[in-house]
Amino acid sequence: MLLKGASHRTKITDDINTDYIISGRYKFKIQDPYELAKHVMEDLDPDFFSKITKGDFIVAGRNFGCGSSREQAPMSIKYAGISAVIAKSFARIFYRNCFNLGLPLIECDTDNIDDGDALEIDLDKGILKNITKSLEIKIKPFPKTMQTLLEDGGLVSHFKKHKGFGL
Numbered sequence: 001m002l003l004k005g006a007s008h009r010t011k012i013t014d015d016i017n018t019d020y021i022i023s024g025r026y027k028f029k030i031q032d033p034y035e036l037a038k039h040v041m042e043d044l045d046p047d048f049f050s051k052i053t054k055g056d057f058i059v060a061g062r063n064f065g066c067g068s069s070r071e072q073a074p075m076s077i078k079y080a081g082i083s084a085v086i087a088k089s090f091a092r093i094f095y096r097n098c099f100n101l102g103l104p105l106i107e108c109d110t111d112n113i114d115d116g117d118a119l120e121i122d123l124d125k126g127i128l129k130n131i132t133k134s135l136e137i138k139i140k141p142f143p144k145t146m147q148t149l150l151e152d153g154g155l156v157s158h159f160k161k162h163k164g165f166g167l
Contacts, residue, residue: 001123001151003083003104005056009115010044016060017067018094020044022076036072037079054081057106057121059113061087064105065094074098084121086110086128099146102154107140123147 010016022036023043030036041048041058058064058077064087065073074097077085084104098105106121108128113119118131121139128137142150152158 001104001147003055003057003119003121003123005083005119006053007057007059007086007113007115007117007119008048008051009059009113010041010048012044013061013110015063015066016044018065018070018073019067021065021073027070027072033075033079036076037081040076040080040082049080052080052082055083056081057119058082058085059087059110059115060085061110062089064090065098066091069093069097071097071101074101074103078103086113086119086121099149100155102150102152102157104142104150108137112137123150 012020020041020043022040026036026039038049064085074094078101084106085098086106086108088110089107090105095105104123106128112133112135113130117133120129120131123142126139126141128139129135130137149155149158152161
């Protein structure tokens with residue numbers, strides 16, 4: 001699987017919690033995932049959604065997605081058109097919720113990725129290319145099970161497709 005897009009960073013890089021990803025004031029007020037997505041990362045950057053092009057990436061530091069385990073955070077990222085989140089590490093429950101929804105999380109060193117860099121990620125080869133800086137960064141590979149879930153669009157889609165788990 002090959003992903004291409006631009007990187008988007010916020011001023012805060014470490015410990016971006018789920019309330020920064022989608023503010024608590026929207027979590028239960030807005031039910032439509034596309035409407036919810038319009039508010040993604042809004043508390044860190046009020047114009048964040050307007051800067052995104054479908055296929056782009058969120059880039060962060062350590063412990064991305066810490067805080068509550070509600071699915072609205074990964075859902076808002078996915079429905080905003082973000083193709084993957086790239087960070088040094090992820091909160092455990094957030095990590096699982098993202099894969100359940102079919103949103104890839106890429107673990108690697110993000111120090112050499114700046115806002116607006118053109119990126120290409122080859123999930124099969126385990127390589128992130130920073131096209132802007134002519135750099136290659138090794139990424140933590142996905143287990144085969146996770147690759148299958150991503151290809152099928154997440155856990156629910158996989159279950160429907162295979163009329164059971166079929167991994």
